[in-house]
Amino acid sequence: MKVVPADERNLERAAAILRKGGLVIIPTETVYGVACDATNASAVRRLYEAKGRPTSNPLIVHVATIQQAKKLASRWPKGAELLARAFWPGPLTLVVKRSVEVPAETAAGLDTVALRMPNHPVAQEIIRTAGLALAAPSANRYMRLSPTRVEHLDPKLVNKVDLVLDGGSCGVGIESTVIDLSTAVPRLLRPGGLERQEIERVLGRMVAGTPPDGPARSPGMNNRHYAPRARLRLVDVLDEAQTGLTFDEPQSAKQIKMPEHPQAYAAALFDALHFLDKLKPSTIFVESPPEEPAWEAVWDRLKRASTEL
Numbered sequence: 500m501k502v503v504p505a506d507e508r509n510l511e512r513a514a515a516i517l518r519k520g521g522l523v524i525i526p527t528e529t530v531y532g533v534a535c536d537a538t539n540a541s542a543v544r545r546l547y548e549a550k551g552r553p554t555s556n557p558l559i560v561h562v563a564t565i566q567q568a569k570k571l572a573s574r575w576p577k578g579a580e581l582l583a584r585a586f587w588p589g590p591l592t593l594v595v596k597r598s599v600e601v602p603a604e605t606a607a608g609l610d611t612v613a614l615r616m617p618n619h620p621v622a623q624e625i626i627r628t629a630g631l632a633l634a635a636p637s638a639n640r641y642m643r644l645s646p647t648r649v650e651h652l653d654p655k656l657v658n659k660v661d662l663v664l665d666g667g668s669c670g671v672g673i674e675s676t677v678i679d680l681s682t683a684v685p686r687l688l689r690p691g692g693l694e695r696q697e698i699e700r701v702l703g704r705m706v707a708g709t710p711p712d713g714p715a716r717s718p719g720m721n722n723r724h725y726a727p728r729a730r731l732r733l734v735d736v737l738d739e740a741q742t743g744l745t746f747d748e749p750q751s752a753k754q755i756k757m758p759e760h761p762q763a764y765a766a767a768l769f770d771a772l773h774f775l776d777k778l779k780p781s782t783i784f785v786e787s788p789p790e791e792p793a794w795e796a797v798w799d800r801l802k803r804a805s806t807e808l
């Protein structure tokens with residue numbers, strides 16, 4: 500059996516596989532990730548291949564302690580220390596200059612590395628048991644919806660990994676917030692599970708956004724991303740006949756009522772889209788959420804998912 504419960508015995512098994520350079524799908528509090536030893540260049544190459552991901556798109560490295568993170572960084576700025584202390588473990592990824600411990604493959608040739616301490620007992624336990632920093636991109640095929648439950652996993656990806664640990668559904672449900680601290684001005688590269696305002700509060704300064712026409716600081720941030728197979732269209736209100744996500748009472752089995760709180764909405768979003776996508780509609784209609792800062796990450800995912808190729 501490749502998909503197994505994340506119990507103690509299977510955690511040991513997963514750690515042994517990872518130490519030998521294998522690939523294991525693991526739960527985190529944000530989304531499921533496909534993990535390998537971040538310091539093993541050939542394991543990392545296998546991971547890119549399994550995901551069908553261009554090798555120009557760098558990986559997030561997962562750690563269990565701040566000390567472990569510091570070893571992977573050549574510079575650990577004050578902002579990194581402040582944010583790590585305030586929000587780790589949690590849905591926040593810090594981009595800093597990388598140390599020689601991180602192979603070029605993991606960082607897609609950049610001189611930086613993205614680091615995160617996941618707030619999930621299984622993820623933390625595997626990192627500790629394996630004694631490794633783990634590179635773990637979301638466990639979806641390139642450009643598709645991220646999985647928040649093992650049922651969402653693409654069989655093609657499952658085929659290419661050595662083990663899948665089932666840890667139930669991911670509580671946050673949307674990927675981590677990525678912030679670049681490798682330059683003088685902190686920059687938000689990807690809105691996510693931790694609100695920008697929280698970061699600004701701890702840093703005591705505003706955080707710049709990614710300039711839309713600037714150089715691709717975060718090479719993975721293609722406009723089309725997180726996409727279901729169906730087309731996704733934003734609307735004000737769903738029609739009776741439309742398949743999609745609504746804030747009102749659903750009018751058919753093809754409509755899902757979404758929570759009004761942004762964090763609860765984010766936690767339910769990918770699961771709802773995975774569910775509707777299985778019905779094979781040509782279009783999934785989504786009622787636009789409020790245009791408020793707390794909805795930034797949800798808006799980001801909806802806009803990317805509705806971008807045509």
Ligand code: TXA
Nearest residue numbers: 529531532557558611612613636637674675717718719
């Ligand atoms: O919540 C998450 O972050 C999940 C779970 C599994 O931890 N992981 C995840 O990884 O979303 P992935 O590979 O799907 O997204 C990583 C993002 C990409 O947008 C990538 O471009 C950016 O982080 N990134 C990674 N390393 C970077 C670097 N050195 N500089 C700039 N951006 C980087």
Ligand code: MG
Nearest residue numbers: 636637645674
């Ligand atoms: Mg991803």
